[in-house]
Amino acid sequence: MKTVWMGLVACGALGLAAQAQAQTCAHMFRNVNFGGDGVVAQDGDLVANIGSRWNDRVSSVTVEEDCFLQVYENVNFGGETTVLVSDVPDLMDWKNRISSYECICNSPGPPPRR
Numbered sequence: 848m849k850t851v852w853m854g855l856v857a858c859g860a861l862g863l864a865a866q867a868q869a870q871t872c873a874h875m876f877r878n879v880n881f882g883g884d885g886v887v888a889q890d891g892d893l894v895a896n897i898g899s900r901w902n903d904r905v906s907s908v909t910v911e912e913d914c915f916l917q918v919y920e921n922v923n924f925g926g927e928t929t930v931l932v933s934d935v936p937d938l939m940d941w942k943n944r945i946s947s948y949e950c951i952c953n954s955p956g957p958p959p960r961r
């Protein structure tokens with residue numbers, strides 16, 4: 848009796864390689880000039896409530912290349928909103944105000960405004 852091996856192993860390896868790895872989209876920091884502790888936004892994050900630890904406490908942000916960070920004044924993407932496309936060492940008007948956000952990379956444009 849003969850044993851025949853097919854290419855099943857090769858197919859499995861290709862499937863794993865195609866699995867996209869989460870990409871960092873932006874960092875938000877407690878203090879200006881990227882100081883204090885921070886929270887990381889991943890590509891594709893849609894966060895309706897930044898949480899009590901961070902609500903109205905973000906003071907500066909860094910945004911990765913080819914990424915957009917859209918921030919909102921209120922939870923559930925409410926109130927005023929703005930799109931950040933590069934590092935901001937002092938959010939000024941937006942300091943201690945962000946309550947929800949979305950972050951997206953390698954998109955032809957910023958996320959649609961709600």
Ligand SMILES: [Ca+2]
Pocket residue numbers: 902903919920921922943944945946
């Ligand atoms: Ca707020």
